[in-house]
Amino acid sequence: MKKEIIIIGGGIVGSTAAFYLSRYAECNITLIDSGQGNATRAAAGIICPWLSQRRNKDWYRLTSQGANFYLQLMEDLKRAGVDELPYRQTGTLVFKNQPHLLEKLYQLALERRQEAEMIGELTIYEESNLGQLIPELETDQGAVLTGGGGRLDGAALLDILQKLFLQKGGTIIHGQARLGKHQTVQVNEQELAYDQLILASGAWLPQILEPLGYKVDIRPQKGQLLEVETNFSSGKWPGCMLHGEIDILPFDQGRLAIGASHENDKGYDLTVDSQLIEEMKETAIQFIPALKNYPISKTRVGTRAYTSDFLPFYGNLNDQPSIWVASGLGSSGLTSGPFIGWQIAREILELKNFFDRRPFSPDRYIKK
Ligand SMILES: Cc1cc2nc3c(=O)[nH]c(=O)nc-3n(C[C@H](O)[C@H](O)[C@H](O)COP(=O)(O)OP(=O)(O)OC[C@H]3O[C@@H](n4cnc5c(N)ncnc54)[C@H](O)[C@@H]3O)c2cc1C
Incomplete structure (x- = not known):
């Protein structure tokens, strides 16, 4: 049997x-x-654990192994006949508001790349050069670009x-x-x-x-994010990890996911908090002002699990x-x-x- x-x-x-x-x-x-x-x-779907400031070595070992595994998973999906893959390495920008923090992050990334080749090309972008990657971006912050950073449509x-x-x-x-x-x-x-x-x-x-x-x-942690449908040519834009909890994740056809919240006091609640959603959009507008011309097309709420x-x-x-x-x-x-x-x-x-x-x-x- x-x-x-x-x-x-x-x-x-x-x-x-x-x-x-x-x-x-x-x-x-x-x-x-x-x-x-x-x-x-x-979820939003940034796959880029290498520049995290988290100090726990076990966590880092697992998540960097997890990021590596995406290459194998995508190969296995291709072998199974999938043409349109949900994961792509378009790079990830990690922003810092002070030049010395940017340099520190870059050094950390260089060090980590010795054991994690998948990090790929590393480049410091001054605020004035970021427009080469994302023409709509307007910021006074610089960023480190991690070429191997990926994005996933969960x-x-x-x-x-x-x-x-x-x-x-x-x-x-x-x-x-x-x-x-x-x-x-x-x-x-x-x-x-x-x-x-x-x-x-x-x-x-x-x-x-x-x-x-x-x-x-x-314990449950509530996570909310929003989506905006734009006419930006965002298919090849890198993901953006801004300060705090907000990421901007570009997909094809101008779709941008913005989020996410980390709410530890809401239990399993799945209602959309419109005020919080607007606040997250406002944070993104500070980086991409043209976003204010587009309404929110979708909101998503999920429950993460975390341990003590x-x-x-x-x-x-x-x-x-x-x-x-x-x-x-x-x-x-x-x-x-x-x-x-x-x-x-x-x-x-x-x-x-x-x-x-x-x-x-x-x-x-x-x-x-
Ligand atoms: C808004 C948001 C943004 C995020 N962004 C990122 C990101 O950028 N990068 C990243 O790495 N991670 C991100 N995460 C985290 C990531 O999404 C989660 O950690 C991961 O998806 C958890 O996967 P899972 O399979 O453990 O659980 P889930 O995806 O939650 O799946 C568990 C499933 O089990 C079902 N279930 C539970 N009990 C039962 C039952 N008794 N009977 C039947 N079904 C049951 C649930 O309904 C659910 O469908 C984000 C999460 C959220 C919410």
Whole structure:
């Protein structure tokens, strides 16, 4: 009899795991997703961990590995017949408002490039030269351009991964899943048995594990962003990481994503805060004044998951090795998510992983 694998959560982790498992495992695989609050579909999509000021070495090792993994994932998608890829390396500009900070950032990037070739070409752009990259930009700040920085359309990636999963015989169920007794999952009044279970359920991991008596160190963080449809030729513009939390992410056909907020006190709320959205647009207008001529075309809200030390975790549960978990990816989850999903798939397939995941063990965050 074929083994049953169930994945709960159709975000970037669950969908990547589903894609790889369906290609290589001789199993029945079911992906269950409620679709609520999905952080991946709400996200902006800057893939550029290298210039981060975060000091945690484990976080940096994971996210830089995650950024590298995009090259492999895109190759695998191409091999699976995908022509229009959702990820592109158009570079990332990181802005600083003082020349000495710019120089410091540049030195850090040079140092990090010794171990992360993917950073690519590094250039300091004075404010007067930035117009070569983005003609509409008007700022008195300079920026470091990281040639290897990438941009991702999170929703497009999920659609592609899930479509390929279905083509390989996978099953997708839309609904809210609960864990039952004796290795079962309940969804839409069905009871499904599993041999291996992946809980890639983002900020909702505590709720799903609670009936089994586990306490999980995960909190929800609300993230909002806005989109503007312009007539700018933005297809080749680099992503812009401004000061504070605001990024401007250009896509094809003049579509710009602007955001995102990081709200720790709103729980699982998914309502749009129009005032906050306007404030984020105002920040972007300070850099691209022509944006004021375009109305907001879309807003997106999602729920990120984060742990008390802001590190993600993944792996199987100590006392239930057939249950795999991944959560706490925070605001860099688009970067690390595919790599995490791929590694879980490889472990289930009993393939060797070269990456030491011990610092991300779930044991620290999940207690009985
Ligand atoms: C506005 C915003 C901007 C962001 N920008 C960036 C960025 O620029 N770069 C970056 O690297 N990261 C970014 N992130 C972070 C990144 O999007 C997340 O960390 C990542 O997508 C989390 O992926 P996930 O698969 O763990 O969870 P999710 O994508 O949240 O997926 C989890 C899914 O599980 C489902 N689920 C949960 N419980 C159940 C259940 N019981 N039954 C069925 N389904 C269930 C949920 O409904 C959800 O669909 C951003 C996030 C937001 C919100």
